[in-house]
Amino acid sequence: MRRLWQDAIRSFGGVGIAFILLTVGTWFIFMILLPQLIMLDFSFRPLLPLRKIGGPEDVYTLKNYIVLFTTPLHRAIFLKTIWSSIVVTTVALTICYPIAFYLAKVARGARLGWILMGLIIPYWINELLRIFAWQLILADSGILNQLLLFIGLIAEPLNFRAGNGAVIMGMTYAYILFMVFPLYNAMESLDRNQIDAARDLGSSWLRVHRRIVIPHAKPGIAVGCIMVFMLAAGSIAAPQLLGSPSSFWFTEIIYTNFETANWNQGAAYAMVLAVLCLIFIFGMLKIFRVGLKELAS
Amino acid sequence: MAQDVGQGIEIINVSMRYPGAEQFAVTDVNVNIKPGEFFSFLGPSGCGKTTILRLITGFIDPTDGEVRIGGEDMRGIGPNKRPTAMIFQNLALFPLMSVADNIGFGLEVRGVSRPERRKKATELLELVDLPGVEKKKVSDLSGGQMQRVAIARGLAVEPAVLLLDEPLSALDLKLRQHMRAELRKIQRRTGVTFVYITHDQGEALTMSDRIGVMSAGGILEQIDSADVLYNEPLTAFVADFVGDNNAFPGTVREDINGYTVVETSFGSLKGLNPQQLSSGQSAIAFIRPEAISVVDGSSSFENIVKCTVENLSFEGPFATVFLKTNQNEAFFLRQNNDGSTPFLQIGAKIEVGFDADNTRLLEFGEVADA
Numbered sequence: 001m002r003r004l005w006q007d008a009i010r011s012f013g014g015v016g017i018a019f020i021l022l023t024v025g026t027w028f029i030f031m032i033l034l035p036q037l038i039m040l041d042f043s044f045r046p047l048l049p050l051r052k053i054g055g056p057e058d059v060y061t062l063k064n065y066i067v068l069f070t071t072p073l074h075r076a077i078f079l080k081t082i083w084s085s086i087v088v089t090t091v092a093l094t095i096c097y098p099i100a101f102y103l104a105k106v107a108r109g110a111r112l113g114w115i116l117m118g119l120i121i122p123y124w125i126n127e128l129l130r131i132f133a134w135q136l137i138l139a140d141s142g143i144l145n146q147l148l149l150f151i152g153l154i155a156e157p158l159n160f161r162a163g164n165g166a167v168i169m170g171m172t173y174a175y176i177l178f179m180v181f182p183l184y185n186a187m188e189s190l191d192r193n194q195i196d197a198a199r200d201l202g203s204s205w206l207r208v209h210r211r212i213v214i215p216h217a218k219p220g221i222a223v224g225c226i227m228v229f230m231l232a233a234g235s236i237a238a239p240q241l242l243g244s245p246s247s248f249w250f251t252e253i254i255y256t257n258f259e260t261a262n263w264n265q266g267a268a269y270a271m272v273l274a275v276l277c278l279i280f281i282f283g284m285l286k287i288f289r290v291g292l293k294e295l296a297s
Numbered sequence: 298m299a300q301d302v303g304q305g306i307e308i309i310n311v312s313m314r315y316p317g318a319e320q321f322a323v324t325d326v327n328v329n330i331k332p333g334e335f336f337s338f339l340g341p342s343g344c345g346k347t348t349i350l351r352l353i354t355g356f357i358d359p360t361d362g363e364v365r366i367g368g369e370d371m372r373g374i375g376p377n378k379r380p381t382a383m384i385f386q387n388l389a390l391f392p393l394m395s396v397a398d399n400i401g402f403g404l405e406v407r408g409v410s411r412p413e414r415r416k417k418a419t420e421l422l423e424l425v426d427l428p429g430v431e432k433k434k435v436s437d438l439s440g441g442q443m444q445r446v447a448i449a450r451g452l453a454v455e456p457a458v459l460l461l462d463e464p465l466s467a468l469d470l471k472l473r474q475h476m477r478a479e480l481r482k483i484q485r486r487t488g489v490t491f492v493y494i495t496h497d498q499g500e501a502l503t504m505s506d507r508i509g510v511m512s513a514g515g516i517l518e519q520i521d522s523a524d525v526l527y528n529e530p531l532t533a534f535v536a537d538f539v540g541d542n543n544a545f546p547g548t549v550r551e552d553i554n555g556y557t558v559v560e561t562s563f564g565s566l567k568g569l570n571p572q573q574l575s576s577g578q579s580a581i582a583f584i585r586p587e588a589i590s591v592v593d594g595s596s597s598f599e600n601i602v603k604c605t606v607e608n609l610s611f612e613g614p615f616a617t618v619f620l621k622t623n624q625n626e627a628f629f630l631r632q633n634n635d636g637s638t639p640f641l642q643i644g645a646k647i648e649v650g651f652d653a654d655n656t657r658l659l660e661f662g663e664v665a666d667a
Contacts, residue, residue, distance in 0.1 A: 193389035200354060201403035201454055202377045211402075215393050 043268035064268030074253060081250035082276065084164055085232040088171045092179040092228045093221065095172065100183035100220075101213065105192060123177055131241050134170040138242070166242040167249070174238060175231050179224040186220025187213065222288040230277045303333035303490035304367035304380060304457035306353060311362035313348050313515070322348040323359075323515035330492065332367075332457075335484050337493040337505040341538070345515030346494040350460050353492060355379045367457060377406075382451035383460040387467075388443055390435045396422075396446055397431035403454035421449035425483065441472045448483065458490045465500060477504050498539055502527070510535050531571070533662040536583040543589070543628040545582040546661060549574045556599065556653045562626050567599045568656030579661035586617065588655035589630035591638075591647055598650025604628075606645045616640050620649065 009017055044060045068074050099119075103112060122130060137143050138160040145157040160166050190213060198208045214221070239249035250273060257266035285291070306328070313323040323345045330336045338346040351357050352364055355376035364371045371379055382403070391399050398405075400421055401414035409417070415431070422428050425445040435443065444464060451459050461480075465473045481504050484491045495501050501508045502523040509520045512534045519531045530536035537544060547561030549570075557570035559582050566582050574580050592601060607627070608619040611634075618641050619629045630649060632640055641647065 191387070191389060193385045193387055194391060196356065196376070197383070197385055197389040198391075198402065200376045200381070200383045201450070202406040203402070204377070204406075207406060211394075212391060 039267040039270065042264050043271050045264050047262050047264045064265050065272065067265065068269065068272060077248050077253060078250050078272070080248075081233060084168060084247070084249075085229050087164075088168050088175070088232040089225050089228045091168065091172045092175060093225060096176060096179040096183055096224065100180050100187055101209075103180075103184050104187035105190070105195065119177060119180060127174055128237050128241075130174060131170050131238050134166065134173065135241055138166050138169070161242065161244050162246070163244065164247045166244075167239050167247050170238045170242045171232050171235060174235075175228045178227040178231060182220040182223035182227070183217060184220075186217040190216045218288045219290050222284045222290045226281050226284050229280050233277060233280075234273060302455070302457065302488040305332040305334075306330040306458060306490065306492065307363070307365040307368075308349070308352075309363045309365065311349075311352060311359045311364060313345075313352060313357065314360045315357075321360075321515055323352070325362075326515065326517045328509055328517065328520060330490060331506075333488050333490055334506045335481065335491045335493065335504060337495060337501040337508045338511055339495060339498060339501040339508050339539075340511035341496055341513065344511040344513050346511055347462060348515065349511075350383070350462055350492065350494055353458070354381050354383045354460050380457040381460055382454050382456035382458075384447050384451050384462065384464050386462040386464065388447040388464075390443060390447060390450070392435050394435070395431065396433050396435065396438070399435065399446060400450045400453050402450065407454070417453060418449070421453055422446075424452070424486070425449045426479065440468050441476060444468065444476060445479075448480075452483075452487060452489070456489060458492060459484075461491065461493045463495050463497075466495075466497070473500070480504060502539075510538060512538075529571070530583070530657070530659070533581050533583075533659045536581075536657065536659055541586055541629075543584045543586060545584070545626075545628070547580060547582060549576050549578045549580050549658065551576060557658055559658055562624055563602050563622055563628070564600075566656055567653040568658045569654065570658045572658075572660055574658060574660060580658045581661055583657045583659060584628075584651050584655060586629050586631040587615075589628075589649050589651045591641070592650045596650060599653040600656060601648055601650040602628075603646070603648050606641045606643050606647065609640060609643060611640075620647075 012020065043064055044062070046059070046061055046063060068078065099115075103115060107115060135142075139145070140157045140159065144160070145154075148154045149157065160169075194212055195208055198212055199205075203211075234251060235249070236251045236255060239247060239252055243249065243252075250269070254266050254269045254273070257263070257269065307330075308326055308328040311323060311326045312321055314321045326345075326349065328336075338349055340346050348357075352359055353366070355371065355374060355378070358364075358372055366380060376383075391402065394402070397415060397418040400418040401409075404414045404417060418431055419428075422430065422445075425448055427442060427445045427449070430438065430442070430446075435446070438446065447464070448459075464480075465476050468476060477500060480491070480493075493501070493505065505523065507520060507522050508526055510518045510526065512518050519526060519535045521529075526535060526539050530539060533544075536542050545559075545561040545563050545566065547559045547566070550558040550560050550565070552558070552570075553567065556567040557574070559566050559568065559580055561582060568582050590596065590598075592598065602622060604620040604622045606618060607621045610617045610619070613634070615631045615633050617629050618632055619627065621627050632638065
């Protein structure tokens with residue numbers, strides 16, 4: 001620790017260090033730490049009208065948390081959200097792995113540039129707008145249905161909005177970049193010669209991926225999955241715009257709570273979501289046997 | 298070990314141009330590598346030798362021509378289906394696997410059982426003189442040890458041809474010299490055809506049965522054993538690239554007494570004319586530095602040059618003496634460090650001479666950059 005201090009002071013000077021600590025500290029404390037602590041506090045308090053706050057009924061309680069487990073509907077939605085987020089993560093991984101591999105190891109020069117641009121440009125457009133676009137595509141008279149009708153695959157327009165399908169598609173599309181880039185990064189650092197050596201020794205492509213590429217890319221896979229899961233579980237726009245009554249998302253309950261001024265309930269549920277994400281992160285690290293340090297690189 | 302393990306390789310009229318490239322990387326190369334031979338491709342960087350290796354191993358197919366291994370045309374057959382194994386320049390060992398797993402990888406691919414693989418790995422480590430490191434991680438090994446593991450991994454799949462891409466370039470001098478002998482030993486023991494590429498003549502000359510010298514643009518200049526390449530180079534490039542040589546450019550004149558005269562800025566020189574160059578052609582007269590001696594009473598050289606000693610460089614077993622003629626042309630000779638004659642003094646004005654039999658006239662051509 002001491003070495004860290006001395007090195008830092010040597011690099012930035014005493015004033016520099018003070019400046020950094022001040023600005024970062026202020027940002028961190030007032031925009032991250034304090035709001036979280038206030039929310040945490042809210043979550044443990046019951047919902048009371050303004051005049052009763054500070055009175056005898058204002059005690060710390062676990063009621064807001066227990067409600068989640070005792071309300072079957074909320075429980076179901078919570079579990080459904082977890083499951084759907086896992087599905088989104090898996091679909092994203094399946095789609096992005098070949099893309100990342102192609103970018104990292106196969107594509108050359110100009111082509112690589114074009115594909116990267118093709119992936120990045122959509123992200124210059126607001127996420128909401130992109131999700132709206134999916135609404136248009138998946139509508140009964142939308143482009144997808146028109147195409148399928150035209151080539152004669154179906155006789156009547158399909159209702160893509162029923163169930164979870166549309167939400168999952170929309171989310172996967174929205175979060176592709178978050179999966180591709182960690183994967184691409186990890187794969188890029190793999191020495192191409194190792195793949196060539198494995199092929200030269202007789203290995204099929206399947207084995208090359210199983211024994212060489214994937215073990216090397218594990219940190220990237222872990223990061224990608226974590227990002228996509230957290231984004232999916234915490235997403236509010238996609239479920240609201242693309243969802244149906246049977247695909248209610250946990251975030252929508254939180255939102256409703258805050259809308260109806262039940263901040264306490266909302267805060268509690270939000271905390272549960274945060275803890276869920278933390279559990280997922282550590283679970284991923286364990287599964288892929290990856291340390292935090294490796295993730296950072 | 299079976300002596301018919303190694304297979305021959307025929308490279309027939311092969312040319313290779315990478316997609317999008319203007320120049321050919323390999324131009325009309327013809328080589329017939331015999332089964333069980335230790336064959337080297339020698340040439341400067343960028344001369345196409347790595348491309349030839351990749352053509353044999355199957356990562357690319359030639360633009361023109363055929364590559365045959367064991368008599369069979371290999372076009373369209375991928376690297377995992379050819380009877381070859383390659384040792385990469387940076388070894389490309391799998392860092393996340395142990396030494397034994399690395400060696401056993403090719404066997405794992407072929408469905409060999411785990412105990413079988415372990416046994417084979419131990420055997421191969423013995424063969425390359427590296428016993429006992431089965432369980433170690435690749436990163437715990439030294440350069441020379443990693444080298445041997447890479448070779449063991451290649452030999453594990455019992456290839457008919459082993460291809461080596463400048464494997465010794467990352468090692469220090471002493472280790473390199475040791476490994477040269479080791480590689481030769483392993484090749485003789487196993488009978489596998491070795492195809493070795495390098496830019497280091499010392500390696501090529503000491504290890505190979507035959508050497509193919511290549512120049513820029515993927516042109517194969519000459520294929521011969523080491524002594525023939527050194528003593529009887531067929532082109533100016535080979536004469537200049539293999540070993541050190543003095544090059545005196547000039548024009549061919551008439552023939553006298555069975556030798557051909559060439560007019561150079563060092564004077565009129567007489568020499569051998571293996572390419573049958575005719576009068577008026579541009580040529581280069583090549584003389585090895587060890588063939589030049591100081592003129593004393595007892596010698597009778599056809600060629601004599603007056604010069605001054607510019608510099609002397611002591612290199613251990615001999616010294617290189619740099620000379621300049623009155624017309625400021627530079628060349629050099631070798632003096633052995635055997636105590637028979639004292640080293641020449643800088644500034645001394647002397648006469649040196651060399652036999653016409655040691656003077657070789659070759660057509661003027663591209664030589665390697667210094």
